[in-house]
Amino acid sequence: EDQVTQSPEALRLQEGESSSLNCSYTVSGLRGLFWYRQDPGKGPEFLFTLYSAGEEKEKERLKATLTKKESFLHITAPKPEDSATYLCAVQARGGSNYKLTFGKGTLLTVNP
Amino acid sequence: EPEVTQTPSHQVTQMGQEVILRCVPISNHLYFYWYRQILGQKVEFLVSFYNNEISEKSEIFDDQFSVERPDGSNFTLKIRSTKLEDSAMYFCASSLTGAGANVLTFGAGSRLTVL
Numbered sequence: 001e002d003q004v005t006q007s008p009e010a011l012r013l014q015e016g017e018s019s020s021l022n023c024s025y026t027v028s029g030l031r032g033l034f035w036y037r038q039d040p041g042k043g044p045e046f047l048f049t050l051y052s053a054g055e056e057k058e059k060e061r062l063k064a065t066l067t068k069k070e071s072f073l074h075i076t077a078p079k080p081e082d083s084a085t086y087l088c089a090v091q092a093r094g095g096s097n098y099k100l101t102f103g104k105g106t107l108l109t110v111n112p
Numbered sequence: 113e114p115e116v117t118q119t120p121s122h123q124v125t126q127m128g129q130e131v132i133l134r135c136v137p138i139s140n141h142l143y144f145y146w147y148r149q150i151l152g153q154k155v156e157f158l159v160s161f162y163n164n165e166i167s168e169k170s171e172i173f174d175d176q177f178s179v180e181r182p183d184g185s186n187f188t189l190k191i192r193s194t195k196l197e198d199s200a201m202y203f204c205a206s207s208l209t210g211a212g213a214n215v216l217t218f219g220a221g222s223r224l225t226v227l
Contacts, residue, residue, distance in 0.1 A: 034215075043116075043203050043218035044155065087155065091214075098143065098160035098168055098207075100216065104153070 002027045002092050006103035013078055013110050021073040021106045023088030031093040033071050034100065035064050038085045047086075078110045114138040116219035118204050124225045128193050133222045135187045135204030144187045145205040145216060146179065148172070155203065161187065194226045 005024045013019055025033065032051055036044035048057045050066040057064050061082065063074040073086055085107045089100040117136040125131050137144050146158040160167040161179055178190045187206075191198055201223050205216040 036218075041221070041223075043205075043220050046215055046217065049215060089155075098145065098162075098214075099157045099170075100147075100155075101157070102155040 002090055002101040004088055004090055004101055004103035006086075006088050006106050008106060009104065010107040011109070013075075013108070015079055015110055015112050016077045018074070018076045018078070020075070021086055021108070023071040023073070023103055024069060025071070025088070025090045026069075027090045027092045027101075029093035031091040033066055034089045034091070035062075035071070035073055036087040036089065038087055038105065044087055075108070078108075080110045080112050083108055083110045114217075116204055116206055116217055118202075118219035118222050120222055121220070122223045122225070124227065125194055127196060127226055131191045131194055131198075131224060133189045133191075133202050133204075133224070135189075135219060136185050137187055137204065137206030138208075138217055139185070141206035141208050141217070143167075143207045143209065143214065144179075144181070145207075146189045147203045147205060147218075148200040149203065149221075150200045158189075158202075191224075194224075196226050199224055199226045 003026045007022045032049050035047040038044045048064040053068045055066050061076050065072045085105040087105045089102040119134045144161040147155050149155045157170050159169040159173045176192045180188050201221045203218050203221045205218045207214040207216045
């Protein structure tokens with residue numbers, strides 16, 4: 001069974017204080033690893049897809065990296081508007097093209 | 113930017129009642145999904161739908177659940193006889209392709225409260 005574990009569950013940062021979120025996964029062949037952002041009362045909003053170990057993607061203050069067992073979401077000099085829950089999800093190879101298995105997320109709070 | 117639209121945003125119902133949640137996926141997308149998120153828990157896959165049939169469903173998606181694409185734009189989730197444990201946020205999503213690692217676009221969700 002595919003599993004995704006995210007840590008920490010919650011993270012408080014001061015504005016400008018860089019940090020990283022972790023996503024550990026076990027999957028029977030990775031098709032893709034996804035990062036989504038979720039604001040309170042809203043649906044997940046797509047950020048990145050990573051396909052293979054060593055891959056990195058960046059968007060503004062966010063950078064996602066991938067190894068064979070985990071992914072990191074690095075946040076550089078965060079701003080209060082980066083406050084949200086960050087969700088990691090995996091899609092397995094060989095099975096359905098469609099099912100995403102999500103972690104519980106990391107609730108990030110950035111204080112001004 | 114194209115978006116997935118869901119209605120209602122919040123529905124309160126009595127246990128045993130039927131509920132229909134509605135979604136308008138992105139117009140050129142071909143694959144449609146329902147996920148749910150019980151308060152404080154993970155987002156969980158329910159069902160995927162392509163070419164007017166279910167592609168895959170989870171063990172959660174039992175006989176009480178059904179999906180339909182009644183016309184060219186709507187995609188619905190029906191819960192036949194709601195239970196207390198069906199209380200959750202239900203998210204509709206769509207994607208252009210199912211091939212490879214497809215990117216799902218999610219709607220804002222419909223919050224279902226079963227009393």
